[in-house]
Amino acid sequence: MKQPEINNLLGQIKMLIVEAQQKAVRAVNTERVMLYWNIGKHIVEDQQQGAYKAEYGKAVISNLAVELTKDFGSGFSLRQLEMCRQFYAVFPNTNTLRSQLNWSQYRLLLRIDNEDKRTYYIEESCKNNWSARQLERQVNSQLYERLLLSSDKEKILAIAKQEAQPDSPKDIIKDPMVLEFLGLKSQANYYEKDLEQALITNMQSFLLELGNGFSFVARQKRLQLEDDDFFVDLVFYNRLLRCFVIVEIKTHKLTHQDLGQLQMYVNYYDRTEKQEDENPTIGILLCTDKNNAMVEYALPKDNNQILASKYQLYLPSQDAIISNITADLE
Numbered sequence: 001m002k003q004p005e006i007n008n009l010l011g012q013i014k015m016l017i018v019e020a021q022q023k024a025v026r027a028v029n030t031e032r033v034m035l036y037w038n039i040g041k042h043i044v045e046d047q048q049q050g051a052y053k054a055e056y057g058k059a060v061i062s063n064l065a066v067e068l069t070k071d072f073g074s075g076f077s078l079r080q081l082e083m084c085r086q087f088y089a090v091f092p093n094t095n096t097l098r099s100q101l102n103w104s105q106y107r108l109l110l111r112i113d114n115e116d117k118r119t120y121y122i123e124e125s126c127k128n129n130w131s132a133r134q135l136e137r138q139v140n141s142q143l144y145e146r147l148l149l150s151s152d153k154e155k156i157l158a159i160a161k162q163e164a165q166p167d168s169p170k171d172i173i174k175d176p177m178v179l180e181f182l183g184l185k186s187q188a189n190y191y192e193k194d195l196e197q198a199l200i201t202n203m204q205s206f207l208l209e210l211g212n213g214f215s216f217v218a219r220q221k222r223l224q225l226e227d228d229d230f231f232v233d234l235v236f237y238n239r240l241l242r243c244f245v246i247v248e249i250k251t252h253k254l255t256h257q258d259l260g261q262l263q264m265y266v267n268y269y270d271r272t273e274k275q276e277d278e279n280p281t282i283g284i285l286l287c288t289d290k291n292n293a294m295v296e297y298a299l300p301k302d303n304n305q306i307l308a309s310k311y312q313l314y315l316p317s318q319d320a321i322i323s324n325i326t327a328d329l330e
């Protein structure tokens with residue numbers, strides 16, 4: 001057998017092994033989720049049938065934890081059994097459980113009291129194949145609340161469930177964007193190239209923050225207009241919006257000159273790169289701060305192509321998000 005044939009055979013066998021390992025992991029995760037669901041079901045039904053007082057119910061779970069820990073180890077602590085009980089209470093029907101989610105992800109979801117918010121994260125996790133770490137990051141960055149700042153709840157849930165497609169950039173592009181994954185401290189002396197390089201280095205996390213449907217196209221894309229050269233910071237393509245998305249990075253408060261520069265880049269892509277069956281190019285200005293009134297008057301009244309989004313290098317607090325939503329509704 002020749003070496004190329006051996007390599008081909010080896011590659012096929014490796015693929016089979018990896019697929020088998022992945023199936024085994026999924027099977028273990030599914031069994032684990034169902035085990036904890038059934039434990040929670042038995043605890044809840046036992047408490048309901050006995051009409052226990054709350055104190056007595058806690059004593060029963062405590063005794064269960066002691067005995068189960070003796071036989072099966074720390075995986076059945078009091079805290080774990082309480083979580084199993086909560087798991088069944090939140091998901092009382094097995095039809096609502098998703099095979100794509102593991103126990104670590106369900107533990108994160110149980111912290112979310114709002115049903116619509118929890119549904120959104122379930123749908124997005126399954127659709128985008130988020131790991132537990134990615135799900136935790138999105139929850140901690142208040143993704144759901146930030147999207148509510150620029151869209152309505154019903155539309156967000158419909159898009160997450162794939163019952164509707166985004167028909168506007170504002171349906172999927174966040175304001176503000178949270179870039180805490182860059183590991184940069186908030187300081188005034190960053191150059192735009194430093195932030196750009198950090199985004200390139202952390203491209204996977206940046207794509208996650210940008211949202212659904214984004215793929216990276218180019219960095220410092222050169223545009224030659226007669227004798228002048230211009231360079232676009234970052235170029236993406238969004239398959240849901242079916243258009244190019246240009247991202248310009250500014251390490252200062254947004255100015256009308258910045259908007260004019262981005263408008264030129266958008267016009268260039270619309271006239272030279274966009275195919276006839278594609279939608280108009282979208283431009284996003286990432287800036288440290290912005291004057292919303294200035295943005296409104298600097299752009300056409302029916303503008304739907306140029307968006308300005310603040311970025312911050314730290315996770316937002318829940319109070320800050322609630323304050324922004326409240327202000328937006330006033």
